[in-house]
Structure formats: structure tokens, C-alpha cells
Amino acid sequence: MIHALNMVWNPSEGIDLGFFMLRFYSLSWVLAFGLGWYVMKPIFIRENESVESLDKLFVYTLVATMLGARLGHVIFYQSELFHQDPLSILLPISTKPTLHFTGFAGLASHGAAISIILTMFYIQRRVIKRSFLWILDRIVIPVSLGAIFIRLGNFFNSEIVGTETTSAFGIKFLRDKYSASDAMEKTQIGDVKEAYKAIETNPQFAELLADVTPKHPAQLYEAICYVFVFAILIFLYWKTEARNKAGYLFGLFLILLWSIRFVVEFVKESQGGFEQYPIFNALSTGQWLSIPFIFIGFYFVWKAKEVKEA
DSSP: OOOTTOEEEOOOSEEEOSSOEEEHHHHHHHHHHHHHHHHHHHHHHHTTOOHHHHHHHHHHHHHHHHHHHHHHHHHHHOTTHHHHOGGGTTSSEEOSSSOEEOOSOOOOHHHHHHHHHHHHHHHHHHTOOSOHHHHHHHHHHHHHHHHHHHHHHHHHTTOSOBOBOOSTTOEEEHHHHSOHHHHHHHHTOSSHHHHHHHHHHOGGGHHHHHTSOOBOOHHHHHHHHHHHHHHHHHHHHHHSSGGGBTTHHHHHHHHHHHHHHHHHGGGBOOOOSGGGSGGGTTSOHHHHHHHHHHHHHHHHHHHOOBOOOO
16 A cells, blocks of 8 residues: 655756746756865865865866766666767757757766766876875765765656655655656646646546656665765764875775665666666666775775875
């Protein structure tokens, strides 16, 4: 039996400014990088690094995150786009079935992680004259904070939802069950927002609402857990000598964040990818991709030494 406390999730797409819709997902990215910059500023001041170098670091990190996340999604989850719709890989459009605007949808955190790490090599050589691990140990602090807001953005977008559940934690994601065109067709209401609202509140469409099965809010599970990852890293940096153990904070970040991702994948709907092949179907694609990061994390924690930066 479905629990009576199951919430119906039908949020606004964003803040309507009249001339422009500020979408919550876009706002989550702004908050992720904006707050990340403020978290890193006192760290750079403490380490006698200039704010100018911090600005460059964040510009490169932003570009690396977006490109890496998009390419990671295509490579790991939707590789058919390389020959079916190549323009959609790096542009906010799709040509299938006809040319239309999609926004930058389809982003993979594993791809973002790889891209950020590779970009730090460039940062270390051209911007911040510190060791590679010095940079990684500090960049993971704002990255863990940013991960919270990205998952909250996914929640507002009703994407990356969990599997069906009968627990009190289940949420009815209207926009996951019904696409915009489905909602308008089934309600015969021409306005998308009003169509979803009708399904949610109008007794006339009670059957449509009843067909929406509650699912785990997997995005919220991850976001809540990432709060603890951020809290642990920021505490260790400011209150202990962990910052002087080269690679320790970076390794701990990899262990904590990707272990959380691995566990939450058990209650997350399949995102596709190479899990479709029999040899890999024991775990989800996200879990397979998380395992190497976890092992690398253990390696860096184990090898961490007291290294004082000059």
C-alpha cells in the first residue's frame, strides 16, 4: 500500500522575471560556483595565494566541469550521439527528430571529476606554482559543496529519480511521469504549468495523479550526504594538520563522495550506459565508474605524508 505521506512534487521551473525565466537548475550551478569561490578565498589568503589566481582557477574549473560532465555523459551513457546527433554533444540543441533547443542536459559527474583533475595539471603549471596534490587537496572542498547544489538542481528538475517505493520517503514526481506534451494532451490544457497543476490538484484528473508511483528522492539522499562530506573536509582543513598531508584530503574526498554515489545507486533508476551488457549488469554504470575513484582515494590516503609547502 502506498504511504499516505507521499509528497507530490510539481515545482515551478524557476523564477519568472517577466523577460526571462531564471531556472532553478541554472541557479544551482551559480550557487555551486559562487559559494565555492567564497569558501576558497580565505583558504587562498591563509596560504598566501592571490585572489587573481583564485579567479583563474575557478574560470578553468567551470569550463572543465561543464565540458567534462557533458562529454562524460555522452561517452559513458549515450555514445550513440557521436553518429546520430553530433551537434547535440556540445551545443544546447538537438536535431532529432527536428531541430529544437534542449539546454545543456545530460551531464555526468564522473566525467566532470576526470576533467577537473586533468585541468589541475594545467593550473599547477601555469597559474598556481604549488604541487599538484596541494591544489587537489584544496579544490575538493568547494567541489564537495558544489555537489550539494547540483543534486538539488536535479531534484528541482525531477531528473535522476530513484526507484519505485512504498515508503514514507517516496515522492510523486509528476514531471518524471508525464512529459510536458503528455500533461497537456491528457488534460486538454494548452498551458504546461496549468496542465501539471491540474493533475496535482484537480479531482477531475485524480486517476492521472494516482498513476504516478512514488519514487525514492535519490537526488536528496545524495545532497544530504554531501553536506557531511563538505563538513568533514572543511573541518579537517581548518582544525587539523590534514592539509599538510599531501593527497590526504583529496583521497578522503574520493572515498567519501564516490562511496555515497555507489550506495545511492542501489535506489536510483537506471541511467543507461554499459550496464546493458551482460558482463556489466551486476552493477549500474554509475557504480562501475565509482569503484576506480574509491580505490584511488584509498591509495592517496594511505600514501599521504607530512609535506610542508614552501
